[in-house]
Every structure is written in C-alpha cells, then in structure tokens.
Amino acid sequence: MTRTARLLMFAVAGGLVAALLVLGVLDLPDFGASDHPYRDAAVPAAVLHKTSNVISSINFDLRALDTLGEETILLASVIGVTVLLRPASDEHEHESISGSGRLLDSTKLMGYVFLPITLMIGFLTIAHGAVTPGGGFQGGVVLGTGIHLLYVAGSYRALERARPVGVAELGEAIGAGAFACVGIAGALAAGAFLVNSLPLGAFGDLFSSGTVLLLSCAVGIEVASGVVVLLAQFLHQTVEVTEEHGQ
Amino acid sequence: MNALIVITLTLVAVGAVAVVLSDDPARQAVTLSVYGLLLAGLFMTLSAPDVALSQIGVGTAIVPLMVMLAVRKIRDRR
Numbered sequence: 139m140t141r142t143a144r145l146l147m148f149a150v151a152g153g154l155v156a157a158l159l160v161l162g163v164l165d166l167p168d169f170g171a172s173d174h175p176y177r178d179a180a181v182p183a184a185v186l187h188k189t190s191n192v193i194s195s196i197n198f199d200l201r202a203l204d205t206l207g208e209e210t211i212l213l214a215s216v217i218g219v220t221v222l223l224r225p226a227s228d229e230h231e232h233e234s235i236s237g238s239g240r241l242l243d244s245t246k247l248m249g250y251v252f253l254p255i256t257l258m259i260g261f262l263t264i265a266h267g268a269v270t271p272g273g274g275f276q277g278g279v280v281l282g283t284g285i286h287l288l289y290v291a292g293s294y295r296a297l298e299r300a301r302p303v304g305v306a307e308l309g310e311a312i313g314a315g316a317f318a319c320v321g322i323a324g325a326l327a328a329g330a331f332l333v334n335s336l337p338l339g340a341f342g343d344l345f346s347s348g349t350v351l352l353l354s355c356a357v358g359i360e361v362a363s364g365v366v367v368l369l370a371q372f373l374h375q376t377v378e379v380t381e382e383h384g385q
Numbered sequence: 386m387n388a389l390i391v392i393t394l395t396l397v398a399v400g401a402v403a404v405v406l407s408d409d410p411a412r413q414a415v416t417l418s419v420y421g422l423l424l425a426g427l428f429m430t431l432s433a434p435d436v437a438l439s440q441i442g443v444g445t446a447i448v449p450l451m452v453m454l455a456v457r458k459i460r461d462r463r
Contacts, residue, residue, distance in 0.1 A: 169386060193435040263438070271434035279442030283450070365447060372454040381462060 211346025256284035273316030274357025282365025313360025419447035
C-alpha cells in the first residue's frame with residue numbers, strides 16, 4: 139500500500155471516529171449536573187447492605203461478577219508476563235552483585251522509614267475497604283509496590299528474602315480462588331452466585347457489609363501477590379539474567 | 386465548574402503534553418509518573434478518592450517502574 143493510500147485510509151477512519159466522539163460528547167449530561175440515575179439506584183442499595191463506601195458496594199456486591207472477571211484478567215496477565223519473561227535458551231542466570239552502584243544515605247533512610255508506613259497503609263486500605271475510600275485493589279497495589287522500597291533502599295537480597303516469589307504465586311491463586319469460593323458459598327447458602335448472604339452488621343463498622351469485606355480481602359491478597367510476581371519477573375530479567383554472547 | 390477543577394484540569398492537560406513531548410523513554414517514565422499524580426489530584430477534586438488511589442498505585446508507581454526496568458534491560462543488551 140502506498141503512503142498516500144494509507145494516509146487516505148487514516149483520514150477517513152480518523153474522521154469517522156472523531157465525528158462519533160463529538161456526537162457522543164454532545165449527548166452527555168451537563169458537567170456537574172445533579173441528575174444521576176445510577177447514583178439514585180446504587181446509594182440506597184449500598185445503604186441497604188450497610189456498606190458506607192458505595193464504590194466498594196458496587197465493586198464487591200452489586201457488580202461483584204464484573205470484579206471476578208477483572209481479577210481473572212489480572213491473573214491471566216501475570217501468567218502471561220511470567221511466561222514471556224522467563225530466561226530464554228541463549229540467556230543465563232547469575233547471582234546479583236550486591237553493593238554495586240552508588241546510593242545516597244538519604245535514599246536509604248527514606249526507604250527504610252517509609253517501608254513500614256506504606257505496608258501499614260496497604261493493610262488498612264484493604265481492611266477498611268467497605269467503610270472508607272479504597273479496597274482490595276488499591277490496598278493490594280500499595281502492599282505489592284511498598285515491599286519494593288527494600289530494593290530502593292539498596293538491597294536486592296533483602297527484597298528476595300522478604301518476598302519469596304513462590305509464596306506470592308500461591309497467594310495469587312488463593313486470592314483468586316477465594317473470590318470464586320465466596321461466590322459459590324453464596325450460591326449454596328442463598329441461591330445466587332456472589333449474593334451477599336452474610337450478617338451485615340452496623341452501618342460504618344469495620345466488620346459490616348457482609349461479603350464486601352471478605353471479597354475486599356480476597357482481592358487484596360490476589361493483587362498484592364500479583365504485583366509482587368509481576369515486578370519480580372522484571373527485576374529478575376534486569377538484575378540476574380544476561381545474554382550469553384553479550385558478555 | 387469551580388476554580389479547583391479548572392486548575393487541576395489545566396495541570397492534567399499540561400502534564401499530558403509533557404508526557405507526549407518526552408523523547409527518551411526513561412525520562413518519559415518520570416513525566417508519566419508526575420502526570421499520574423496530577424490526574425489523581427483531578428480525581429480527588431471530582432470526589433473520586435477510590436479512583437485517585439488506584440491511579441497513584443498503577444499510574445504513578447507500577448507502570449513507570451516497569452518501563453524503567455524494561456529500559457534498563459534493553460540498554461544492558463546494547
């Protein structure tokens with residue numbers, strides 16, 4: 139195909155997409171308008187299930203099936219990355235050389251100071267997912283990345299000891315499996331997959347909202363483990379794998 | 386639309402242009418990280434703290450980190 143033909147094709151397709159976008163935006167409700175049909179339906183449903191964080195109620199209760207799909211996508215991506223980044227036949231693994239490179243003492247200090255704080259914020263975000271903003275996904279990401287402050291603080295060895303990848307792989311599977319098991323338990327107990335059939339507790343309490351808290355914890359375990367496995371593949375390739383003829 | 390929304394929206398637009406105009410992927414990872422923070426600020430002013438938290442975790446921490454590690458690996462091969 140010639141350059142002009144390609145440009146012509148792009149102009150036609152790009153013009154159509156742009157026209158559709160403009161039409162779609164013109165049809166949107168006004169910015170900041172007070173008419174929100176979805177809010178009017180979701181907020182009473184969340185209050186009915188004693189979930190003060192409406193977003194968590196939508197993610198883990200009203201549309202928990204969507205979240206199960208998203209967790210499966212995450213699991214599949216992590217498996218894909220693990221397969222793609224495994225050492226190839228012309229690469230070889232070696233022990234990481236620790237202590238190489240310069241590291242500012244202030245960087246080291248900040249890494250060790252923020253490590254416990256970050257991990258605690260991660261745990262709190264997961265545990266309070268049903269009550270305050272956040273939940274399994276956000277807390278899991280904080281936990282999974284927070285542990286890498288150990289690497290930032292200068293020790294790949296310490297990071298390797300603190301986060302055994304084998305355990306994280308197990309956590310990934312257990313988290314995803316626990317989500318499905320809570321769903322099946324709901325089906326057995328109350329007749330519908332992922333139905334919120336646990337005692338709901340009092341509005342705003344830590345132990346409220348029934349299955350929302352359980353599912354938030356399951357997602358937290360899966361996401362934290364998934365992030366650890368994902369970054370471990372990248373770190374392993376960068377720090378410990380070299381091409382044979384490249385040396 | 387109040388002043389805070391106008392300010393954060395403008396910052397997001399400026400940040401996005403900065404990301405697009407960064408040539409070197411390693412530098413782009415840093416501008417992308419800053420852009421993620423600006424976007425999280427916009428989400429906060431639009432009363433979406435849950436989305437802001439996800440944005441900070443994924444857009445500011447994980448994605449730039451993966452880009453940096455990939456860039457380092459590619460540089461080592463050359």
